Amino acid sequence: MPLDAAAGGPLFRHILFPTDGSDISQRAARSAVMLARSLGARLTALHVIPPYTPPLPDLSGGYTYVMTETEYERAVRAEADQMLGAVTDSAAEAGVPCQALSVVSGSPWDAIIRTARERGCDAIVMGSHGRKGVSGLLLGSETTKVLTHCDIPVLVTR
Amino acid sequence: MKAYKHILVPTDGTSLSLKAAKQAASLAKDLKAKVTAVYVIPPWTPPMTDEGSAIATLAFTEAQYRKDMEARASKALDKVAVAAAGSKVECDTLSIGGAQPWEGILKAARAKKCDLIVMASHGRGALRSLVLGSETTKVLSHSRTPVLVCR
Numbered sequence: 001m002p003l004d005a006a007a008g009g010p011l012f013r014h015i016l017f018p019t020d021g022s023d024i025s026q027r028a029a030r031s032a033v034m035l036a037r038s039l040g041a042r043l044t045a046l047h048v049i050p051p052y053t054p055p056l057p058d059l060s061g062g063y064t065y066v067m068t069e070t071e072y073e074r075a076v077r078a079e080a081d082q083m084l085g086a087v088t089d090s091a092a093e094a095g096v097p098c099q100a101l102s103v104v105s106g107s108p109w110d111a112i113i114r115t116a117r118e119r120g121c122d123a124i125v126m127g128s129h130g131r132k133g134v135s136g137l138l139l140g141s142e143t144t145k146v147l148t149h150c151d152i153p154v155l156v157t158r
Numbered sequence: 159m160k161a162y163k164h165i166l167v168p169t170d171g172t173s174l175s176l177k178a179a180k181q182a183a184s185l186a187k188d189l190k191a192k193v194t195a196v197y198v199i200p201p202w203t204p205p206m207t208d209e210g211s212a213i214a215t216l217a218f219t220e221a222q223y224r225k226d227m228e229a230r231a232s233k234a235l236d237k238v239a240v241a242a243a244g245s246k247v248e249c250d251t252l253s254i255g256g257a258q259p260w261e262g263i264l265k266a267a268r269a270k271k272c273d274l275i276v277m278a279s280h281g282r283g284a285l286r287s288l289v290l291g292s293e294t295t296k297v298l299s300h301s302r303t304p305v306l307v308c309r
Contacts (some may be wrong), residue, residue, distance in 0.1 A: 013186045030159045031304060038161040046247050123306075126296065140298030147279070147290050147298075147307055153181065157304040 010039040012153075016121035018046045018112045018146075021083035024127035024134075024158065031157045033094050033108050033109040042097040044088040048081045048108040048117050077102070109145035116152060125155045144149075166272035166303075167195045170257045170293075171234035172186035174278040178308035179238040182276035185243040185306075188303035191247040192272045198262030199224070199255040228253065260296035267303050276306045 017032040019025040029045075036043045052073065055066040067075070084100035092099035105111035116124055129140035139147075139156075147154055167182045169175040179195065181240035186193050188232055192290075202220045235251035242249030252270070256260035259281070298305050299305075 010188045011181060029197055034159045103291070138294065151309060153303055153306055153308045155306040156298055158302060 008117040010041060012041050012123040014044065014119065014121045014123075015041050016044050016046060016112070016116045016119065016124045017087065018048065018108070018115075018124070018126050019049065019080065019083055019087060020108075021128070022127065022131045022133070024085070024129050024136065026086070028127040028157045029090060030033055031155070033087075033090050033096055033098075035155070036091070036096045036098075037127060038093045043087075043091055043092075043099070044115070044119050044121060045084050045100045046100060046112065046113045047084055047100075047102040049076045049080060049102055049104045051104050051106050063118065067136060108142045112142070112146050113150055116150070123153045123155065124150065125157065128158050130157050161189050161191075162274040162304075163189070163191045164270065164272045164274075165191050165193050165203075166263070166267045166270065166275045168174045168192050168259070168266075168275065168277045169234045169238050170196055170259065170281045171197070171230055171237075172278070172282055173185075173281055174309070175234070176237050176241065178276055179277040180241045180244075181308045182306075183185075183241045183247050185276065186242070186247040187245040191274075193237050193238075193242050193250075194272060195242070195249060196252045196263060196266040197251075197253045198257055198259040198266075199227040199231060199236050199253060200258055201256045209255075221232055224255070225297065227255075231289055258295040258296075263293075263297050264301055266299065267301070271279075272302050272303060274306060275301060276308060279307050 014043050015032060015036050019029060030121060032043060052069045080102040087096045103111045126143055128143055130142060165182050165186050167179050169179055182193060188266055202223045231253040239249050252266055254266055257265060277294055279294055281293055294307060
């Protein structure tokens with residue numbers, strides 16, 4: 001539960017910032033860092049990695065490049081490090097303590113909510129949309145699911 | 159990027175929206191920001207018969223509707239003003255008529271140049287436990303201003 005104003009502390013002490021590396025996420029990162037800095041809060045940056053999907057048999061008989069699980073892991077970890085590194089760098093510049101983690105899950109919204117709970121976060125800052133962009137939906141699907149199921153405040157930015 | 163300086167706090171008079179308003183006041187205090195509370199009065203729609211003609215004799219006229227709604231608005235806005243005063247935060251109040259709540263909220267945010275909207279996840283609707291409130295969803299879908307959804 002967020003702190004009562006009478007209790008004297010800032011409203012949020014530990015903000016969770018999930019990112020998927022999209023442009024909206026990158027802009028949302030600035031909001032997350034700025035808010036944390038203004039409140040003297042710390043950040044946890046999170047990237048949810050989709051699980052490896054084994055390739056389906058190719059019935060056409062043509063040659064298809066197939067990524068092995070090891071190659072997949074290497075590629076997604078490198079990507080995660082890069083996007084999380086960008087957040088921890090901005091946070092460091094702003095003097096905001098920031099931890100980064102990546103988690104494998106087929107359900108980003110669930111991993112986000114679980115992480116917030118496990119880490120004791122009291123708010124989430126996230127983009128309105130992710131990689132699929134704004135053209136398809138009024139509000140991104142994972143953002144919508146986080147909002148529906150979350151019991152801490154969520155700041156949605158564009 | 160600058161910190162939020164002017165927070166818009168929509169209220170519909172429900173206890174959930176007051177709870178969000180208290181969090182908004184607390185946040186405004188932490189950020190040294192000011193608050194504008196807004197209550198949106200939806201447009202009057204006369205009851206219609208099946209054939210689409212308005213019922214001629216109405217126990218409840220448009221004027222009575224406005225009067226009743228403005229009284230509710232005052233009451234709801236006062237509660238937000240009290241919460242703001244409790245956090246020593248500057249607060250002004252505004253009621254907007256003739257628009258759906260989500261439209262009125264976004265109109266107020268633009269008119270007052272608010273840089274953050276803080277609102278409850280749900281309003282008066284009955285499906286509280288299942289989904290995100292319909293007006294909150296519409297504000298989120300159409301807002302260019304960031305929205306903090308509180309519960």
